[in-house]
Amino acid sequence: MKLGLHISDFTWDGGAPELRLRLGQIAQRAEEAGVDRISVMDHVWQIGHIGPPEHEMLEAYTTLGWLAAKTERVKLLTMVTAVVYREPGLLAKAVTTLDVLSGGRAILGIGAAWNGEESAGLGLLFPPVSERFERLEEAILICKQMWSGDEGPFDGEHYHLGRTLNSPQVLSEPHPPILIGGSGEKKTLKLVARYADACNIAAYDLAASAHKLDVLRQHCVNEGRDYDEIEKTAQTRYDLGENGENVNKTIEQLHQVAELGFTQVHGSLLGVSKPLQLDLLAERVIPAVEKF
Numbered sequence: 001m002k003l004g005l006h007i008s009d010f011t012w013d014g015g016a017p018e019l020r021l022r023l024g025q026i027a028q029r030a031e032e033a034g035v036d037r038i039s040v041m042d043h044v045w046q047i048g049h050i051g052p053p054e055h056e057m058l059e060a061y062t063t064l065g066w067l068a069a070k071t072e073r074v075k076l077l078t079m080v081t082a083v084v085y086r087e088p089g090l091l092a093k094a095v096t097t098l099d100v101l102s103g104g105r106a107i108l109g110i111g112a113a114w115n116g117e118e119s120a121g122l123g124l125l126f127p128p129v130s131e132r133f134e135r136l137e138e139a140i141l142i143c144k145q146m147w148s149g150d151e152g153p154f155d156g157e158h159y160h161l162g163r164t165l166n167s168p169q170v171l172s173e174p175h176p177p178i179l180i181g182g183s184g185e186k187k188t189l190k191l192v193a194r195y196a197d198a199c200n201i202a203a204y205d206l207a208a209s210a211h212k213l214d215v216l217r218q219h220c221v222n223e224g225r226d227y228d229e230i231e232k233t234a235q236t237r238y239d240l241g242e243n244g245e246n247v248n249k250t251i252e253q254l255h256q257v258a259e260l261g262f263t264q265v266h267g268s269l270l271g272v273s274k275p276l277q278l279d280l281l282a283e284r285v286i287p288a289v290e291k292f
Contacts, residue, residue, distance in 0.1 A: 033282030080181035082113035104171035147175035193219035203234035
């Protein structure tokens with residue numbers, strides 16, 4: 001199993017003046033440690049279980065562009081893009097730009113969005129959930145069309161594009177992998193089975209995660225899709241302890257996640273801005289997990 005680093009908290013010592021330097025250093029250290037990918041949230045305010053909305057939050061695709069310049073190997077993505085925050089044509093262009101400037105390392109992480117509070121606060125589109133899922137499906141189709149080289153129009157229920165020109169074209173072949181985040185059994189996992197190269201399911205309750213994979217497997221049967229074609233990724237966190245006292249516990253938890261069939265984890269590292277935490281991840285956790 002491979003580990004990803006999910007950076008969700010930017011409230012670090014030094015504040016905004018030091019943020020770019022610290023973020024670059026974290027990304028470079030994580031890459032050196034053997035992390036497979038780095039992800040950021042697509043939020044404009046901090047979310048409740050991490051901190052108050054007033055805490056620092058960076059816009060996702062600008063941040064990924066900075067990370068692309070500071071790294072050479074790791075894959076880069078949002079976990080996950082809120083589909084209604086950007087028009088799909090512009091989203092496809094942003095991911096294309098990331099893919100080109102990173103040398104083919106972009107992944108499109110995408111979902112139906114959920115944060116109505118920040119959307120209302122900044123005047124972002126946030127229609128009812130049923131419409132957000134309709135827009136999610138159309139956005140995926142638009143991205144696929146733009147990345148295929150087809151310059152024809154797209155005429156959907158919610159989006160109408162006159163010419164889906166995309167130049168330069170993506171470097172990833174056949175296109176940047178599409179990861180759909182979320183575990184809703186009726187809509188999200190059905191869309192994963194129909195369109196996605198990867199899923200992302202929370203792995204805090206292992207029994208619930210196993211059930212979600214079973215639901216996805218059945219959707220694949222219904223859609224005529226090979227379940228094994230889809231990369232299974234898990235969302236979790238790495239709580240290694242202030243001095244590494246939780247390292248062995250974390251390794252065992254990750255082993256249990258791997259045994260469910262997940263081959264990739266996206267984890268938030270508590271205290272990510274503290275060098276010791278990245279050292280522990282590099283020296284103890286990643287070598288152990290690579291054996292799973």
